[in-house]
Amino acid sequence: MTRTPDSKSLAPAARKPRAVGRRPKGADNKETATVILDAAEKLFSANGFYGVTVRAVADECGVDSALVHYYFGTKQALFDAVFARRTELVNQDRMDAMTRYEEEYGDGMTVEGVATAFLMPLLDRVRHSDPGWKNYFALVGLVNNSRDWGAKTMTAHFDPVVRRFIALLQRALPDAGTEDLFFSYHFLTGALTLTLSDTGRLDRLSDGRCSSSDIEAIAPRMIEYAAAGFRAVCKPRT
Amino acid sequence: MTRTPDSKSLAPAARKPRAVGRRPKGADNKETATVILDAAEKLFSANGFYGVTVRAVADECGVDSALVHYYFGTKQALFDAVFARRTELVNQDRMDAMTRYEEEYGDGMTVEGVATAFLMPLLDRVRHSDPGWKNYFALVGLVNNSRDWGAKTMTAHFDPVVRRFIALLQRALPDAGTEDLFFSYHFLTGALTLTLSDTGRLDRLSDGRCSSSDIEAIAPRMIEYAAAGFRAVCKPRT
């Protein structure tokens, strides 16, 4: 991998020289397993499953590569652990937010309100939290656009929260056809996961005027855009 | 890679047993280079750059792995050739379509019209063409959601056509702020590239009622959705 530091920089970052001393203990002693997960999350989000070696993960966090196997077994299991760790947390929050919103507004729900409950627990974490969350979300964006295994992974982890979202939308837009709702959701999730991927493309394209990590600017626009889109597509058809 | 046919099927398809006879010549003699590009396109789109080996590409099309190096040099160069081959073609068509639209409608351009000129040359190829185009577009979807090198690759290949698109939108929506236009474009391209990725997720989520490869159903909705979204986000702000 380090054999092609050439042309397009498709290669992962050159591996750091093996950390000489061990990982410093004491003051900053997150559990070793957590340290490994954080490093793996960062690298997987940038280079995907195959673009990361167990050794690169170990070197990234100054831990011996045998320890990675000690804690997680296989590389695949490490990947799965990375993906699952934060998914549970954020999906629980999204479920709760949607439940609260439905209880409060009942038959007066709006597309904006439902979308806010669905999106904000997620976008809030991108906004305030440690870089670990950003890395995790970038990984979700990458997985969501990967054929076959990517879709299977998304389905396995996100179906319940998405079905709940669509059910609420159906109540907010009683005349909407089911297919229109699914397609509209598809457009929303594409916009969302591209934002989460935070590739820097928008930044470059706009000559720095806009950034895909500027959640303060993106969140209200995403909700406005999606709500208008849903209403346009999900109107009764002839 | 074939070492983990376990859990999540994150592993690429098990390699076929080496084709015994050589690739059949005569009747079906596409150029060898083309055959290799098609195979590489298919595998890269499913598994990304690192998830594909030169040997897997060679086996996929019944060609010797040394031949892949003979024609393309490095694996990186092969990837670049795959990406560039169809990009030129489709972008030329999109440029032409936007130019024709502008010439015909001038100051009477609509968001729907501009979006149609931008999107349809691309979506038309997904609809009617050989599976090679589908594989290529899935690869674009994957690259667009990859950090760093993905964004750089997109910028290098797609910036001119996107800047042209945004310039036309600015004429169709004279009151729009530049940032609102960029963010709205960002949402559109997220929806587009998720569709192109054709991961099968929408199909599964909707229990088969909708498919991300059903372009007849998606294209009009995508244009409706995006146009409504652009108008909602790009209105004059206070």
Added chain:
DNA sequence: GTCTATAACTGGATAGAC
């Protein structure tokens, strides 16, 4: 729990016969 050492194998790439 952590490290060293190494087994067992896969990867990209090339030299050289035909």
Added chain:
DNA sequence: GTCTATCCAGTTATAGAC
């Protein structure tokens, strides 16, 4: 142009000392 044979760096994973 095409194939065989091979080099060797880098890969996952484990056994076993501390």
